[in-house]
Amino acid sequence: MKPRHKKLLLIVGGVAVLGIAAGLVLNAFRSNLVFFYTPTQIAQGEAPKDKAFRIGGLVKTGSLKRDGLTVHFIVTDTRKDTTVSYTGILPDLFKEGRGVVAEGKLGNDGQFTASQVLAKHDENYMPPEAKAALDQAQRQTARTLQP
């Protein structure tokens, strides 16, 4: 083996070892690196108590209630629900049925009081006409599936 090939092999090996080390560290930190907890995780008691954290999920359709500047809504991951109340201005993309991430504290009654609400959008980009067509197709499928 030529010395320069040996050197190249050493470099590749070194980077591979560093990569594995980084992978193991990240894997160990996995649970601490979450940006938000889902309602299911909260129901299972995985979320921190007496400490601010973020909750993420979809705003349950029909759950949004306005009370002056305060809004109440339910965050769902389709299995569990968490009730959230928030006083302040909501981002433009905040809508029922859309993604949301709220930061705040969980009360003893299971109510989440948010200090900040962020809208989470998906990675789909399409013109409004395409979206309307897609929604209509979905509604039709839902109708035909109903008994």
Next chain:
Amino acid sequence: MSVSLINWFKFSSPASFYPLAGRLVPWFATIFFLLLCVGLWIALMMAPTDAQQGEGYRIIFVHVPASWMSMFIYCVMAFWSAIGLAFNTRLSGMMTSALAPTGALFAFLSLWTGSLWGKPMWGAWWVWDARLTSQLILFFLYLGFIALQAAIDDPRRADKAGAILALVGVINVPIIYFSVQWWNTLHQGASVSMTKAPSMAHIMLAGMLIMALAFWAYAITMALMRVRCIILERELASEWVKRNAME
């Protein structure tokens, strides 16, 4: 040894790469300009509004290509660093240094446009989620590389130190890319990936890809121009530079 291999080695010498780079610059500059015009035309005039985000989504045509380039340029730097360390070639170190400022620019552009995009859509300029934080680390890696090279006077030693930093830092690139899959992040998943069909309208996708190619041409143009300056600086004492300067 085949003919093409001999040519490769010929252009690995700064003296023969210098004129080649000079000939390539106007071509890539022209390609950049044409692609930028087409890309911006599609992005601003032809692409429809988005159903969710309205007109605001159009920043994607700068944000995503800039983010791609910031990651890709770092990989190219790591590649040249590995070559430089293994084969002890001078030109690879110069290429790495020439790419760093452009990579840093794209990383900054990615963070900046992302921030401008995040405020109206998410409701926050900045959040410490895995995607944003790892991209910020990439930006710091670029700055660290530039600072480290500037701090060491001997160019060969500076190349070596920079190469090690570039190789260690390259581990961050897959972390950025997969961060949206590995963790719950506020940042949405990839719209374009190798494993699934793109989740964008075709004309939007076309605009984004053309902008990415334009940025690619820009990066090549800038790197070649910068590497020419670096070659002249470092080879100042050599015979061929003196001859060139006389002409």
